Amino acid sequence: xxxxxxxxxxxxxxxxxxxxxxxxxxxxxxxxxxxxxxxxxxxxxxxxxxxxxxxxxxxxxxxxxxxxxxxxxxxxxxxxxxxxxxxxxxxxxxxxxxxxxxxxxxxxxxxxxxxxxxxxxxxxxxxxxxxxxxxxxxxxxxxxxxxxxxxxxxxxxxxxxxxxxxxxxxxxxxxxxxxxxxxxxxxxxxxxxxxxxxxxxxxxxxxxxxxxxxxxxxxxxxxxxxxxxxxxxxxxxxxxxxxxxxxxxxxxxxxxxxxxxxxxxxxxxxxxxxxxxxxxxxxxxxxxxxxxxxxxxxxxxxxxxxxxxxxxxxxxxxxxxxxxxxxxxxxxxxxxxxxxxxxxxxxxxxxxxxxxxxxxxxxxxxxxxxxxxxxxxxxxxxxxxxxxxxxxxxxxxxxxxxxxxxxxxxxxxxxxxxxxxxxxxxxxxxxxxxxxxxxxxxxxxxxxxxxxxxxxxxxxxxxxxxxxxxxxxxxxxxxxxxxx
Amino acid sequence: xxxxxxxxxxxxxxxxxxxxxxxxxxxxxxxxxxxxxxxxxxxxxxxxxxxxxxxxxxxxxxxxxxxxxxxxxxxxxxxxxxxxxxxxxxxxxxxxxxxxxxxxxxxxxxxxxxxxxxxxxxxxxxxxxxxxxxxxxxxxxxxx
Numbered sequence: 151x152x153x154x155x156x157x158x159x160x161x162x163x164x165x166x167x168x169x170x171x172x173x174x175x176x177x178x179x180x181x182x183x184x185x186x187x188x189x190x191x192x193x194x195x196x197x198x199x200x201x202x203x204x205x206x207x208x209x210x211x212x213x214x215x216x217x218x219x220x221x222x223x224x225x226x227x228x229x230x231x232x233x234x235x236x237x238x239x240x241x242x243x244x245x246x247x248x249x250x251x252x253x254x255x256x257x258x259x260x261x262x263x264x265x266x267x268x269x270x271x272x273x274x275x276x277x278x279x280x281x282x283x284x285x286x287x288x289x290x291x292x293x294x295x296x297x298x299x300x301x302x303x304x305x306x307x308x309x310x311x312x313x314x315x316x317x318x319x320x321x322x323x324x325x326x327x328x329x330x331x332x333x334x335x336x337x338x339x340x341x342x343x344x345x346x347x348x349x350x351x352x353x354x355x356x357x358x359x360x361x362x363x364x365x366x367x368x369x370x371x372x373x374x375x376x377x378x379x380x381x382x383x384x385x386x387x388x389x390x391x392x393x394x395x396x397x398x399x400x401x402x403x404x405x406x407x408x409x410x411x412x413x414x415x416x417x418x419x420x421x422x423x424x425x426x427x428x429x430x431x432x433x434x435x436x437x438x439x440x441x442x443x444x445x446x447x448x449x450x451x452x453x454x455x456x457x458x459x460x461x462x463x464x465x466x467x468x469x470x471x472x473x474x475x476x477x478x479x480x481x482x483x484x485x486x487x488x489x490x491x492x493x494x495x496x497x498x499x500x501x502x503x504x505x506x507x508x509x510x511x512x513x514x515x516x517x518x519x520x521x522x523x524x525x526x527x528x529x530x531x532x533x534x535x536x537x538x539x540x541x542x543x544x545x546x547x548x549x550x551x552x553x554x555x556x557x558x559x560x561x562x563x564x565x566x567x568x569x570x571x572x573x574x575x576x577x578x579x580x581x582x583x584x585x586x587x588x589x590x591x592x593x594x595x596x597x598x599x600x601x602x603x604x605x606x607x608x609x610x611x612x613x614x615x616x617x618x619x620x621x622x623x624x625x626x627x628x629x630x631x632x633x634x
Numbered sequence: 635x636x637x638x639x640x641x642x643x644x645x646x647x648x649x650x651x652x653x654x655x656x657x658x659x660x661x662x663x664x665x666x667x668x669x670x671x672x673x674x675x676x677x678x679x680x681x682x683x684x685x686x687x688x689x690x691x692x693x694x695x696x697x698x699x700x701x702x703x704x705x706x707x708x709x710x711x712x713x714x715x716x717x718x719x720x721x722x723x724x725x726x727x728x729x730x731x732x733x734x735x736x737x738x739x740x741x742x743x744x745x746x747x748x749x750x751x752x753x754x755x756x757x758x759x760x761x762x763x764x765x766x767x768x769x770x771x772x773x774x775x776x777x778x
Contacts, residue, residue: 232693248641251696419700427699468642469635593699 156187156331156355158194159338161201162348167194167355173328178244178474179464181512185242187331190356195323195363198352202294202321203369205349210291210319217317218265220346225261227340228254235340239305239333240465244473244514245428247465250305256597257309260615263597264313270620271318283632289624291319292395293371296364298385300377301476302431302536304330305337310601310614311374311397316351318623320371324353325364329476331355361385371395372622374614376433378534379560379606386609397610397622399602401534402433402562404592405543407440407551407577408449412567417589422456422471424565424591426518429475430538433607434563434585434592438524438531439542440551446544450522454500457518457540463507474514475537481514484537488519491530491541496521502538526554534560548573555581561605563592584608637707639700640752643745644692646709647762648685650738653716655681657734660719667724670776677731677769684762691758702751712741724778732773739766 156175157164167188175185209217228235236250243250273287295315299307308324315322326334338353354360364370365388372395375385382400389396406424408417424436441449465473475481488503502517516538524531524541531541545551555564565587566577578586584604587593595601595616602613612622637643658678662671714737716730742763746756 229690229693233689246641248639248696251641251692255693255696416702419703423700468639468645471639590701591699 153183154185156185156335158188158190158198158355159342159351159353160194160198160349161204161352162342162346164342165197167191169194169356173357175242175330175332176477176514177241178476178514179466179510181478181510181514185332187328187355189328190354190360192359192363194354194356195360195367198323198354199294199367199369201349202323202352205347206291206293206321209321209347209350212319214267214271214317214319217319218267220344221261221265221313221317223344224341225258225265227344228258228261228337231336231340232258235305235333235336237466238336239330240473242330242332243301243304244476245465246470246473247468249428250465253303253306256594257306259597260306260309261313263615264317267317267620270617271624273626279630283630286629286631288627288629289318289620290627292623292625293320294323294369295320295372295374295395295623296323296325296370297374298325298361298364298377299327299375301327301329302428302433304333307376308334310376310597311619312351314615314619315623318620320623321350322352323364323370324351325360326353326355328355328357362388365389365392365394368392373398374622375399376614382609395622397602397612397614398608399433399614400607400609401536401560402435402603402607403437403532403534403558403560404435404563404565404583405438405440405551405555405558406436406565406592407442407545407548407555407567408445409548409566409568409570409573410443410445411569411573412445412589413569414445414449414452417567418452418456420591421453421567422460424587425540426457426460426472426538429472429516431475431480431536433603434594435536436565436592437535437541438554439540440545440554441542442545442548442551446542450499450520450542453540454520457500457520460518462505462515462517464510464513472518472538474510475516476514478514480537481516484516484535484539487530487533487535487537487539491521491524491528491539494525494528494530496524496528496530496541526557532558548576552577552580555583559606560603562603562607563587565590565592584613635709637709637745637748638704640696640749640755641692643704643707643749644688644755646712647741647745647759648688648692650712650741651681651684651688653714654678654734654738655685657716657719657730661727661731664720664722664727666722667727670724670728673772673776674731680765680769684765687758688762691755695752695755695758697752704748707744707748712737728773728776728778732770735766735770735773739763739770742766
């Protein structure tokens with residue numbers, strides 16, 4: 151059987167790469183190949199950049215409200231194709247279909263937020279900064295931007311950036327993850343129907359060669375990246391060398407702490423979702439569960455029972471609470487961490503290593519896994535596992551939790567469950583991560599607030615979406631005027 | 635089969651509406667039901683509109699975080715057979731229609747209660763329940 155080949159979208163047309171290197175795309179629930187993708191080349195990137203440069207001037211001179219109208223049309227088209235996008239996403243990524251629907255919703259919310267351009271892109275003016283002299287700050291688009299995005303949110307993450315870049319008058323290139331290229335291809339089929347001017351929005355599939363070509367190309371003004379910390383650091387450094395704007399969002403080791411006065415029954419659903427949503431493959435997954443004081447035994451027992459009760463299977467089944475991980479290679483990597491945890495002396499109280507789903511014997515499944523009595527210096531408490539593995543680090547006091555959070559290096563997100571306003575304030579005031587949940591698990595900021603961490607979790611100054619992102623995609627030109 | 639998450643509750647609602655739409659479309663073309671053709675056609679069209687409204691509710695209210703568990707809610711009590719809309723007599727078709735409407739109203743009422751942690755979804759389901767109550771009233775006075 152011939153598998154479908156994912157094509158590039160350049161200058162308003164579907165084009166095949168000149169590359170002969172093909173990668174396989176898998177259905178992780180079935181362990182079956184479902185498509186192929188060409189690993190693009192420098193030449194593919196150059197074509198896309200030239201198209202985007204060519205389109206820039208006409209697009210940047212298009213009134214912002216007219217640009218927003220393209221996004222309104224796009225939103226409607228995404229709503230119409232919502233379920234199809236969500237199901238494509240689940241098929242190639244593995245997450246539950248409700249999670250995929252949530253992802254598509256978040257994608258659309260970014261479009262909705264970006265359409266506020268006529269307010270959010272406004273500059274500012276001050277008369278009489280000196281005698282008869284006025285000063286104006288204009289927000290102007292910069293040029294061509296690109297996004298390099300990960301496999302865990304193949305639908306949403308490019309749209310943390312793309313709508314804002316477009317609506318402010320820039321042109322754009324998306325490089326989807328080579329592991330999950332089908333979702334963005336489906337999305338671009340819809341984009342193609344909207345009738346954007348040719349070259350305004352482009353997509354190049356590929357792997358390292360495409361990434362490096364984007365980083366090196368002098369025609370690209372800025373890069374938005376989401377992925378692991380080592381790659382984020384690399385992207386940040388390379389963009390510094392080539393003089394590009396950059397926002398590089400990296401990995402995480404998020405801590406969820408539970409105080410003795412927390413309402414455990416009410417907290418359990420969001421606790422479980424925080425740790426096992428997307429099979430733990432989120433930069434906003436809980437990684438360390440930190441019970442404080444005497445709550446530990448009861449919490450661990452109830453958490454383990456709830457984890458064990460989760461239904462695991464094909465994400466397209468509405469009953470499924472956790473799907474497979476994205477690939478066999480990733481499954482092995484996570485298994486390696488479980489072995490490491492055992493070797494380090496942590497107590498394995500729920501073992502997901504040999505988990506099988508009867509209807510899908512070839513799927514890349516792992517069961518929920520919990521280590522208790524983990525020490526803060528163990529690898530499973532320091533390194534990003536990106537799988538359904540929870541490390542329980544028992545703490546004596548809130549101070550111990552804050553110390554634990556602030557010594558991970560990563561500083562993406564953290565959460566505290568408590569009935570005490572004072573404890574909550576202390577926690578959110580003192581911890582380093584930039585995204586904090588109180589009694590809600592590790593929750594993602596919505597499109598109108600910024601997304602991104604601190605420390606080793608974020609490189610750059612301006613985070614994803616929120617109001618700030620309008621600064622990333624614009625230059626403030628200051629005009630000082632005096633008329634004689 | 636359990637209905638213990640957002641997707642399964644909305645999907646089952648969609649199934650109910652689609653099943654009812656198909657039933658009324660066939661019934662409207664049943665010669666024995668000629669007297670009720672317009673009503674059945676309207677009920678089918680309304681069910682079609684409800685499918686779209688349910689899909690919209692699902693699209694716009696899905697959340698990534700489960701904050702409240704949904705427990706003890708299953709499909710079985712709401713499953714109804716409705717074959718024969720094209721061949722049964724008018725009395726049997728009307729009887730089946732009443733059964734389907736009562737089933738749907740019951741489902742929407744209970745589902746709205748179960749999913750009360752998502753008020754917009756709950757409100758929407760209550761709305762579908764009201765529609766079904768009104769449809770029951772329309773069918774109540776009819777005789778074959």
